[in-house]
Amino acid sequence: MAIFIILGIPLLLAIGALFVRRERLFGIINCFGYFLVLCASAAIFKETAFAGHIKAFSNFIYLDLLSAVFITVISVVAFAAALYSIGYIRKDIEQKIISERKARFYYLLFNLFCFSMFCVPAVNNLGLLWVAIEMTTLISAFLVGFYNSKESVEAAWKYIIICSVGIIFALLGTILFSYAFSISGLSKSLNWSDMVPVAHILDKNILRIAFIFILVGYGTKAGLAPMHTWLPDAHSQAVAPISALLSGVLLKTAIYAILRFGIIIIKSGELAYFTHLMILFGVISLVISSGFILVQKDLKRLLAYSSIEHIGIISIGFGLGSPLAIAGAILHVFNHAVAKSLMFFGAGNIVRVYKKHNMNAIRGVIKALPFTGIMALLGVFALTGFAPFSIFISEMMIIMAAFTNGSYLIAALLLLCLGVIFGAFIFHFGKMLFGNLPKGMTVIGEPLSGKLAFLFLFFLICGVGIVLVFKNKDLLWLAQRLLQG
Amino acid sequence: MMIILQIILFIVFAPLLSGLITKIKNNLRMRKGQSIFQPYYNLAKLFSKDEVISETASWIFRVTPFVVLSSTLAVAILIPVFIFVSPAHKIGDFLVIVFIFALGRFFLALAALDTGSSFGGMGASREMFISSLVEPALCMVIFAISLQFGSTDISAFSGMHAITVSSLVATLALFLVTLAETSRIPVDNQETHLELTMVHEAMVLEYSGRPLALIEMASYIKQMIFFFLIAQLIFPIGLPTAHLAQILPWVLWYLVRIGIIAIIVALVEVIVAKMRLFRVADFLGFAFVLGVIATVCVILGV
Amino acid sequence: MQGIILFALLASTYLMVIAKRTPALIRSFRYQSLCLFAITFIIALTQREPDLYIVAGLLFTLKVSLIPYLLYRIIRKIKVNEDLGLFINPQLSLFWALVFTYLSWIFASYLVSANNAILTGTLAIAFFVVLAGMFLMIFRMTALAQIIGLLVMENGLFLFASTVSGGMPFFVEIAIFFDVFVSVLIMGFFVYRINKLFTHIDVNKLSRLKG
């Protein structure tokens, strides 16, 4: 049972982090652990793709294709982050930014965080789903406030408060779902697998209200505008590998939660309702984020806003609802996770060397950090949806779907915002990456582990992009199976 | 054979034309004036003198006279003079003539810049300015004419044809273009070497001796060609068959026609004053508009 | 019986809304939790479900005794002035509270079929409590006020759950309790830090990160 590996290894590592004294060694162990997780998740993906859903622990754990996809995404990014952490944390220690103890604390939190995120797609019970997501918030709050500076603590506070509030609404929504379930005269249960089959007989009005709460609640966690406000603060202050996890994966888990409830809504014959809400929030996020990206000064905030943008695209994709769009959206979840992690790693290295977030003060990265610089340059194009990178394909699918649905306005808006964002990104990064070195700056070598992490992600970016052009048939097949549950 | 004859014709009569114009102008100005054959004397004198070449000049400067001459002669053989079709009509049509003249002008301007004297540069600049404004007007005229005769072939309108409003207007436009192309008042003034006014003369200022003679010759021929075109438009006559007996009187009549044009040009030169350079734009703009009007007339069929 | 308790709960919530100083807020929060405990206990008695007893017990230990104690401790530890820092003065707050009550009544009556008055009332109050908590979080400046607001919302939610669907499945209930407790701890921890770094807990002044 691969799922035990996936849930177990992070816990074991977490315990290990308390006891293993030498962080350098532990970093490598950690990395291997996540490699195992990666393999396991691949196995699960395969299994669910063909065998349908898996149940375990007397319905505690329920895995279908959807959860398998998210588990895969999480494990990929987690592996990359673990790989990157080795070099990153060591440098932190060398530069006396953090102590050895704190490094171990970091690894402890890292693993707990990953564990909680793995829980989200694994559990069957919607209440537990809620608990898992709240857990992610609580744990990552520490990682956001890790450096214990004024900014980071402020960010952590905002993060924890806003997300808790949001999540409480989510719980309210969950309760309403169970209420709708109970008044339809069925036995009391919060299991998703029990709810879906009977979705059509549930009370529509309650479901509608419930879904609003769900959307606002988990939407807060997912960073859908206008509930996104915590996101740039948290992402810009967190430790670089964690920023990658936050915006690469954490947001997606929230999206996953929304989808779980969304499926129930769809099954109860309220497709249009689901569609409209998702598209509405997607569009708002897209527009707002593009505005912020244009006039952003802080490097990591820029990336954070781009996460909001991509979440917007994803929710538009799911909102459009046609198999093509779903495929695109799922693909986009993966692609964005990969590309964004790459960018955050790059940002991490840049910020470490230049000691500042302000993009106007950063020049000549390609000279200072040749490898990171090149990777960041390519990453920018990947992130802004330039061929031949994978995001291009997924965005193309979503736009295609928008056109096929005849919703030309949305398609036009997508193209417009993507254009604006692209321009902004090239504008910012062009100034940063190129140009001459600032005075007193020397060329610095980069740790091997970091480079490996970059290469791993970059390989995925290109590989997926190219493969999917040829494999799209299967992809569509997956997409159609996806929302069956 | 025809080609040789035709070239000889041009070489023989072109200077005379210019001399004629000068003579008439002088007489109209109540002067005695030089003899009609003065241009020949000038050419002879220039041929006998030896040349001075600027030390800054390059091979462009040396090669230009021949390019200018050859381009002009190339046009000369495209004009049907003796028989209905021009001797070398397979080479090209009306439009080609424009391009060939451009070739000569291009090199002349380069040569002017080559010596590094500011007169040359000035002349080149002005010449290119005027010529580039001439282009659209000339093209419009050609358009109107070829629209009327259904072809851009020069021979097409060399035959007998009725004088319509359109051809009149076209002729007027062509006349204005000719004034500009042959550096006549009001666009340019051949008689002065005042740096404020001269254009063509400024370009050839550095030339002396035989090269100058060649360039002068070329410009005489060019002028004759343009007069011929006007003449064809305004005084259409039937063309003879290849019998020499018929050809000779025809050639005579042909020269007379061109003479008339020359007289008109001389008159214009006397009555009109030279324009400022930047007024030339308006002048040629007017020519362009005339071309458009001619086209409209053709379309309306008047 | 239930009605009276519900009314008490409502009253305690109103008290929170008009409270000016932190200790008062915590006190009335304690009352509220007490009412909640009472209701759960009654349900437990009537339905004879062992889970519900445990839930009630947890409710008492955590919400009534432990968490308020922690909060008091925080106040004592960090010697900031106990003023809550109101954006809206008590009178206006009271007015808003009334408006919210009305809104939640409408909402509740929309949810349940009309004939069941008691359920509607409970729902209305539960929802009102959630709104009140939200209100506290938005219109009170200090960090503590926000923690309490969160807890209030949570209380409302609990009431909501226990009324509409007879509470959640047991283990979920436990997990949620645990979660809330941890979150309070963590928030308290952060309050300490804020106080350490900024020498105040007025979160409205935390505006270094913008745009």
Place this chain on the structure above:
Amino acid sequence: MLNLLTKNLFLFDPLSLFFLAVIFIVSLPSLIYSLGYFSPKANPPTAEKGEYSAAKIMLAQVLLLAFVLSMALVVSVNNCLIFLIFWEIMSLVSYFLVVFDTKNAKSIQAGLIYIVMTHIGTAFIIAAFMILRNYAHSFDFFAVKNACQAMPSQTRNIVFLLFLIGFGTKAGIVPLHIWLPYAHPQAPSHISSIMSGVMIKTAIYGIIRFVIFILGVNSSWWGVLVLILATISCLVGVIYALMEHDIKRLLAYHSVENIGIILLGVGLAMFFISLNLPYLAVFSLIAGLYHLINHAIFKGLLFLCAGSVYQATGTRDIEKLGGLIKKMPQTAAYFLLGAMAISALPPLNGFVSEWLTLQAFFLGAFNVIGGCKLFLGICAAMLALTSGLAAACFVKAFGITFLAQPRSHYAQNAKEVALSMRIGMLILAVLIVIFGLAATFIIKLLAKVSGSALGIDISSMSFSLNNFTVTPQIVKNIYLSTPLLALWLIVFGITGFVIYKIFGRGRPVIYKTWDCGYYKLDSRNEYTATAFSKPFRIAFSFFLLPYRKTQKIRESFYHIKSFSYETHTTKVFKKYIYDPALAMVFKTAKSMRRIQPGSIHLYLGYIFITLLLLIIFMRQF
């Protein structure tokens, strides 16, 4: 339903083959040229040593190859999506090549403008493809082509406009041309020659392939619109070029002009198809394609020459140059040839294609009725004006750069460039002559291309009488024979020379230029490029809006110590279209930024309000 790919991924019909030919004809000389251009020792005098390290040169060559390859693939794929992908790759690689000189802030900015404009254009193309896909349910060219027959004309018009904007951006049609004068000069010169010679042609390929071949012209206003835009592009391009003194920017503006001329041919073809005049359509498309390949050749050559000049002197400002014809005679000769070709002087290739284009206008005018005649006539006249101005511009470019005395130390100590570079230029120079003289053969070939592009059977049409004379229509006995013309020119030239020799006695006297007795005539007395272009600046002042900055520093009222005088022209499109639009976007973004002032209470408020609004308007969803 999501079959992105199709069985046959590539399509090698005459059109594709033609464009492949264009690509390789220009790319190979540039490759040869690059060997010398990138040799580490041969740096521009101004650039500090080691500007091109070995690794960087390697990178450049790899990018160059990738660039050529991507272009080749763009013109040869058979699937819209794949086309799009290679299109993007092409843009990406060319962007990297534009910003290749990463230290230079200018090139970064140029790259920014370039890539952003391109991306916007691509967005339009994407939209068009997607609309087409809705009808075809496939990306295969022929499937789309078949689907287009059943498409409502309204949709067709929209798609056409999308394509026009999309590809127009890449081609640099006015007013979408602004990236061109920034991007082309910044790249290394052989790259500029490929970009300007070939890359923008892929956009023309796009227009021919997707608008004419696939979409099919169904209403005559398409052609008219293209003609108008093309005419404007011609004039604007050449007028800006006249004002330009950076030699590479000058050439870039000429690319705008020439794209205009090419589009005149294409637009005419579209116009004639819609009027159902197949012969003329084929003929004018021939003219367009002919000018396309010609422009590729001579613009490539000119950019290479400019590169040589830059490498030899270290400046691109022609005001600082002069007298190079003595320092680097071969480069000068090649540049002269290119200049002659681009100013359409007989008997070179530029002349042939412009003559064909004009002829297409005239023949068209014979066949259409009423106002169309006049419209075509005026377009033709504007083309004539363009070629006249182009000639003027290149008299300036060549005269100021290569003739007279050096104007600065840059030009003083220039050397002839490396052999490989000269070879690269030589090849193109030879091609110019060949394409001029062998017109008829080439037209025969192009007839096939345009016939297949237009889907017209050309077997019944004749384009040449005998092997040396082009005859569009025998009935109208219109002829053009460049070899004959060349022959006669040479004959007469020799005659002139013979006469010159016969009368000649003694060698010519070499002496100073006449200096009106002011015996210190030096380069400061020479006519400058600014002065040369002054008449044009004044004549077109209504469009150029010239303004001057003068500054006097005077010791006393009577004595002025120094006096500085600058004259500039206003870039109308940038000032009145692009800058305001950009400013507006940024303004909105800035104002949007205010919604996030950092107050957590406000943020909570957002959540609360969103919730309330959603619940209130729940029925609307």
